[in-house]
Amino acid sequence: MKFFWRSPSKAKRLALSLPKWPLLRLRSAQVPNPLYLLLTLLLLAGCERPDPETAVFVTPGQSSTLPPTPIVTPFSGEGPLPPTPEADPAQAIARPTYNGTPTPDPTHETAVAQENGTLTHTVGVGETLGYIAQLYGTTTEQLLSLNQLDNGNLVYVGQALLVPSSATQFGPDFKLIPDSELVYGPAANGFDVRQFAELYGGYLLNYEEAVENQLLAGPEIVSLVTHRYSVNPRLLLAALEYRAGWITKAVGVVEQFPMGYRASNQPGLYMQLSWVANQLNWGFYGRSEGGLNLFTVADGTRLGYAPTINNGTAGVQKWLSAHDGATYASWLQEVGPDGFWLTYNALFGNPFAYTVDPLWPADLSQPSLQLPWQNETWYFTGGPHGGWAAGSAWAALDFAPPGEQLGCVQSENWVTAMADGIVTRSDFGAVVVDLDLPNQPADGFAGTGWAITYMHLENRDRISVGTPVQIGDRLGHPSCEGGFSNGTHLHVARSYNGRWVAADGAIPFNMAGWISQGLGSEYDGLLLRGTVSREACVCRDEINAISP
Structure with a gap:
């Protein structure tokens, strides 16, 4: 099975969201049993990517907001x-003095209007034609027609696509x-x-x-x-x-x-x-x-x-x-x-x-990381997806511990530290470790430099705040704690200076040589080491088995 964390606000939308989930993969020799498929769907949980323009209903206007x-x-x-x-x-908290003007930002890609009532959209990481169609209130078929594509074409990052738009102005x-x-x-x-x-x-x-x-x-x-x-x-x-x-x-x-x-x-x-x-x-x-x-x-x-x-x-x-x-x-x-x-x-x-500028140095690279477990085979159940909830970068990967049981079961397996550091948070299912690196000594604040978030760690045996850790030290047991999850697993994500680091971006995960790669849709992805490839799967099988 593949187990995900799901934002609580999305839990009730599972039935409406199924088309966005990765497909259940079965070995060719298997015949899908209808009851098994139903059970699989019921046990799925995760931080799905939302509809691009999710309707919200809120109180109009604002309160009188000026302070005393x-x-x-x-x-x-x-x-x-x-x-x-x-x-x-x-x-009283001091406020810094500021007498300047904001540093000019380099010109960003923007929506470019065409004479024929279209805009040019630049394809971003993880986007599919279906997602882009929802983003602009159109259909996949219309996008295919506008761009003279056929169903066999795949969009790629950086590709310029024509999209219909009624936008006539900018913010x-x-x-x-x-x-x-x-x-x-x-x-x-x-x-x-x-x-x-x-x-x-x-x-x-x-x-x-x-x-x-x-x-x-x-x-x-x-x-x-x-x-x-x-x-x-x-x-x-x-x-x-x-x-x-x-x-x-x-x-x-x-x-x-x-x-x-x-x-x-x-x-x-x-x-x-x-x-x-x-x-x-x-x-x-x-x-x-x-x-x-x-x-x-x-x-x-x-x-x-x-x-x-x-x-x-x-x-x-x-x-x-x-x-x-x-x-x-x-x-x-x-x-x-x-x-x-x-x-x-x-x-x-x-x-x-x-202002802290830049948040990321131009030569930023990931420090050496190991797998978050020791001497066992775990299963890659979730490719790149939100670090926390749908709006954040696709910073996280999911792993299920070995075993045969499904759902939220107590696990005796241990999640271990991927790198040296100091535990800065240990509550609500999360353990956050501020990494201790030669050029970035751990200062006890996860918002400076590199940090790793380990999510869904059970309260039982969970490591305490302030504890120094070294690679391989035990942090806690995988579980369903924290947010909403109905399957025992580990959700792990990286950040640098407080900004989530995408698992399918320019700085992919590299864990003991296993390198993450996205496949164009949330939760779908690969881990590659040399000539070996493992794909995220709603199963425990050879195709998603990850060993040190």
């Missing part, structure tokens, strides 16, 4: 953030945040969500919610979303303030859907903020890696990203376009200097004061 008067007053850019009377001045070129303010990277090192929330004494501090059977307070929910999605906590707090006023107001927008996301009836701060993080990632990684250069405002307006904005700005623009009250006119206000940016600036100062 002391913060609205023009700030000199020096010294600590002025606290409200409820806060302890000694806990503004006002930059909202640097790329380093979208990811949970070096600029967020040392930032404490609870400490900042206590400066204002707002509603977030009084909020509680059970997340995966653990009762969490508001600031800890924000931190969990930050870690899982690798999204900057300042950005999430500014988003929560902008939509709901929960940071500065004792009573903001207090309802089941504080961020206005009503699709699939997912209430509560955790699910609402997770939706925001996923939208931010979707815009960021979709534009930077997936060739996404066109999007739709809720009123149906099709827009191309301005070619000069950076990917972090694209992420925020995508999120701000998604609520059902958005019109082109209201969206223009929200993405301008008097919209979301004003709230961010009032809370934290100019976002570009936190």
Whole structure:
């Protein structure tokens, strides 16, 4: 069997999503039993790639979002953030000074309108004709016709395709945040969500919610979303303030859907903020890696990203376009200097004061990694797919331990460290290891340099935060813990400076010589070592068996 992690918000859509899943592969000698096929489908779970324009239904408009008067007053850019009377001045968080202008971004690929009512789309990593058709609201047949292709043709990364479009305009070129303010990277090192929330004494501090059977307070929910999605906590707090006023107001927008996301009836701060993080990632990684250069405002307006904005700005623009009250006119206000940016600036100062550039050096390469188990044969069950939920890069691979049982069963097998480092997180099914490298000593913060996320590790025997590890050290047992999964497995992903590293991109996984390669659709892929090839499969078989 092939076992996946699935975002909880997607679990109920399994029946509608089956066409996007990799096909069940059976050896030629096998005859598929209908009951077996049904059981297979019922046991599948994972972080599927979403429909490109998933409908969402949210509360229109926004709350009054400006912080209390002391913060609205023009700030000199020096010294600590002025606290409200409820806060302890000694806990004030300094805001860096910024008097410059955002560094010009190189011109990006954009949607190029043709006289015949089409656009040019550049094929991104992992995209298929079917996905591109959904992205632009058309059909595979129409794409084949427009581009004079036949069913035997395969699209390739970098290929220019004509797509139908009614878009006649582009979004503004006002930059909202640097790329380093979208990811949970070096600029967020040392930032404490609870400490900042206590400066204002707002509603977030009084909020509680059970997340995966653990009762969490508001600031800890924000931190969990930050870690899982690798999204900057300042950005999430500014988003929560902008939509709901929960940071500065004792009573903001207090309802089941504080961020206005009503699709699939997912209430509560955790699910609402997770939706925001996923939208931010979707815009960021979709534009930077997936060739996404066109999007739709809720009123149906099709827009191309301005070619000069950076990917972090694209992420925020995508999120701000998604609520059902958005019109082109209201969206223009929200993405301008008097919209979301004003709230961010009032809370934290100019976002570009936190810029870390570049996030990735030009010569970035993966350090040496081993397989995440010792002296056993495991099974490659999931090719490149989201690092966490659908919007992130295809950063993850899935593996099932040896055995005959299906579903969520307790495993005595061990997940082991792929490289030396320090454990920076061990909760909610995740173990995150900050790698200790010659040119990057582990500093205990996973947002600087290389880090590995091991997901779905059982609480039993799971390694503790702060523990130094060496290659081969035991981290925990594979399980179904963390997110939603109905099959015991390991989900493993890499990040550098807080940005997910795609498993099918320019820096593939290399684990003891096993090199990852995508096959054009999420979860489908190969691991190659020399002349040996193993393909991700919903099975335990020779075709997906991986040994040290």
